[in-house]
Amino acid sequence: MVKAGIFLLARFFPALSGTPEWTWLVGGAGLITLIIGAYTALFKHDLKGLLAYSTISHLGLITLLFGFGTHMAAVAAIFHIINHATFKASLFMVAGIIDHETGSRDMRKLNGLLKYMPHTAVLAMIAAAAMAGVPLLNGFLSKEMFFEQAITASHASTLAWAIPLLVTIAAIFSVAYSLRFIHDVFFNGEPIDLPKTPHEPPRFMKVPVDLLVFICLAVGIVPMFTVAPILAVAVAGTLQTTPPEYSLAIWHGFNLPLLMSALAIGLGVAVYLVRERLFVWHERTLGRLDARAVYNALLLNTLRFAVRVSRGFDKGSLQHAAVWLIATSVIAGVIGFMSMPAPLFGEREMLAVDAVSFIAAMALIIASILTVVLHKQRLVALITIGVVGLVIALGFVKFSAPDLALTQLSVEVVTIVLLLLALYFLPQSTPRETCKVRLTRDVVIAALSGIGVTLLTLAVLTREFTPISHFFIENSVPGGGGTNVVNVILVDCRGFDTLGEIVVLALAGLGIYAMLEGMKLPAPTKDVYGRVWDEDHHPAIMQTLTRLLLPLMLLVAVYIFLRGHNLPGGGFIAGLIAAIALIVQYLANGIDWTSERLKVDMHWSIGLGLLIATATGLVAIGIGYPFLTSTFTYLNWPLVGKFEVASAIAFDLGVFLVVVGATVMSLVQLGRLSYASHHPEQQEIK
Amino acid sequence: MEALIALTIGVMTATGVYLTLRARTFPVVLGLTLLAYAVNVFLFAMGRLTIGQPAVIDAAAAGYTDPLPQALVLTAIVIAFGMTAFLIVLALKARGELGNDHVDGLHQAKDEQTQTKSNQQGAKS
Structure with a gap:
C-alpha cells in the first residue's frame, strides 16, 4: 500500500520528468520527507513507530531519486524499492515477533532480548544493518547509488551543493535509528517489567524472515546473480527506453559516495551514543510540535479560504452570477481583440445600403432601445420586442433566407402569445431600481458587449472566406x-x-x-391602470x-x-x-x-x-x-x-x-x- | 450594408445584456429573447450577406447563398422559443411558490422602490 504512490511516480516518470516543475515538486517533497522521516524515527519509542517513520524516510529517498529526473536516478530508485521491500518487511516481521513474544513494543522496556531469542536477534541485526546501509548488504548498494546521484544533482545550481549534505544528515539519522533498533532491543541491559517472559517464536514465524534476510545478504554480496535480471526488467518497464549503463558492483574504489557512507555510519554511531541527551532535548523542543494540529489547521484554513473565494463569486444571486459571466466574456473578448495581429477589418467589398433596409434597421434599433427604456411597462415592452422579431423576419427575406423568415415569423407569433399569457400572471410593471452604481455598471457592461459584438461581426463580414457549403449545394x-x-x-x-x-x-x-x-x-x-378586464371572453x-x-x-x-x-x-x-x-x-x-x-x-x-x-x-x-x-x-x-x-x-x-x-x-x-x-x-x- | 447589420446585432446584444442583468424575471426573459435574436442573426451573418440568391437548386439561378448557417439558425430559432417558453413558465412557477417575481426569490431588493402612484403617472405622461 505505502508504495502505491511510488508506483504511480515511476509510471509517470517517462512522461513528466525532466521539467523544473517536476524536479522542484517531486524532488523537494522527497527531500523534506527523507529528512523529517529519518529524524523522527530516532525519537519513536515504539518499535513499529520507528519502523513506520523509517519507511516514510525511505519513501522520501525514492521520491527524491525520481525527482532528480535522470535515468540513472530512476535505476537507483527502482533498485532501492526492491531492497527496501526486503529489509523493511523482515524488520516489521521481527517487530511483530517481539510484540507477540514479549507483549510490548516499547523500546524503553525491551532490553537485552539477545539471550532470550538469539535467532530472531541475528535476523534483526542483519536486516537493520541493511537499512543502515552497511556494506555487503543490499541497502548499501542502492544507498551508494543514491549518494552518487545526490552528488551528480549538486552540480545543477549554486544552491544544490546542499543536497549531498542534507542526504548525508538523513543517512546519519538512518544509521542511528537502525542502531537503536538493534542495541536498545537486544542489548542494553535487562528487560524491564514485560507482560510476558520472552522466548523464541515458533519455527514458522521465523521462516519468512529467514528467507527475506537471506535475500538481503544474497543481493548485497552477489547482486549480479540475484537481483540483476529483475532490476533490468523493472528499469526497462519504467523508463520505456534503452536503460542506461549501470554497475551493481560492491566495490567502486575510494570515492565520494563511499566517504558519505562512512561518514553516515561513523556519525550515526556518535549520534546514537548521545541519544539520552538528544531525547531530553527533543522532548523539550521539537517533540512538542503537534504536526497533526498544524496539518488540520492548514487544511481548515485552506477550506475556509476556498469557501470565501467561492462566496465572493457566488452570493446566491442570479444577477451577481450573470454579471460575472458576462463581464468575463467581455474581458475574454477584449483580450482576443488585443492579441489579434491582423488589422481589425478586411478588404472584402461591402453591399450597398438601400433606403428600405436602412429604415428597417433603424426601426429594429429603435424598437430594441425602446424595449429597454420602457421595460418597466411590461406590455409595451412586449409589443416593441415583437417589432424587433418581425424586422428580423424581414431581414431574412431580404438576405436570401426564406426558410428562416417563415420560421421567425411563426415563432414570433407563438412567442408573443405565450409571453402575453404569462404576463397576465406576473406583475404588470417592474419596480424602479435606485442603485445608480449597479445601473451604471450594467450600462457599461451592456455597451461594451454591444460594441464588441459589432466589431466582431464587422471583422468577420469584411473578410473573404471559403464556405464548406459546396458539398451541400452539390449533393442536395x-x-x-x-x-x-x-x-x-x-x-x-x-x-x-x-x-x-x-x-x-x-x-x-x-x-x-x-x-x-x-x-x-x-x-x-x-x-395596471385599475381598469376591469373585459367580461366578454x-x-x-x-x-x-x-x-x-x-x-x-x-x-x-x-x-x-x-x-x-x-x-x-x-x-x-x-x-x-x-x-x-x-x-x-x-x-x-x-x-x-x-x-x-x-x-x-x-x-x-x-x-x-x-x-x-x-x-x-x-x-x-x-x-x-x-x-x-x-x-x-x-x-x-x-x-x-x-x-x-x-x-x-x-x-x-x-x-x-x-x-x-x-x-x-x-x-x-x-x-x-x-x-x-x-x-x-x-x-x-x- | 454589413456595417448596418453589425450595428443592429450590436444594439440587440447591448439591450439584451442590459435586460438580462435586471432583477425581475420578465425583463430577464425579454433580455434573453433579445440576446437570442442577436445570436441568431450573428450566426446567420457568418455565411455572409447575399441578396436574391436563396439556396433552392434551380438551373436558372445565378448562385446560391450559404445554406449551412441557415440550417443551423433555423433550429436555433425553434430551440430559442422552447427555452423562452420554459423560462417564462419557470418564472410563473417561482411566482407561485415564492409569491414574487425577483430572480433571487427576494420579496424586494435593497435597491428597488415600489412603483408608487406618482411614478406611474410620471411614466404615463
Missing part, C-alpha cells in the same frame, strides 16, 4: 432528392442534429406541462372567423410541409403554422369548447413524433445503412405528374408532430392556468 438533389438545400440539410445531412433538437423541444414542452400541472396563481381582476366575430379559417390554416400547414423538401417550408415551419391554427381556436373559443372537439392529447403528438423520427433512423440501420440514412424515388402520379417521394419526409413528419405537440401543449397549459385561476371551485378541466 443527387444525394438528398430535394432542391431546398436548407431543408435537405435539416432532415438528411444533419438529421441526427435535428433529432436532438426536437428532443430538446419535446422536453421543454413536457417540462412546462409538468411545472404548470395543478398550479394555481392569483389572477388579477384589473389591469370570446367575441362572436372572432369565434366565427377563426372557425372558418381553421381548415384553411391547416391546409396551408400541409402545403408548407409537403413542399418543404423542394421549396421554402418543412416540418418546423408547418408545425408552427398548425400550432398557431389550433391555438387560435383555443384563444377565440375557449379551452372547454376546443377540448371537446379536439380530442387529441398533445402528449401523443410529441411521443408519436419522436417515435416516427427515430424509427426513420432505425429502419436505415435495419437494412444495413448508417442511422438516419435517407432514400428517395420519383413516382408518376396521374394528374399531378412526376412526384418525388423521399424517406426524409417521414422524419420531417416526426419534426412536425413534435413541434405541434410541444407548442400547443405549452400554450394550452398556460391557458388552463388562467382558467383554473378564474374558476377556483373547479379543480380539474379536461
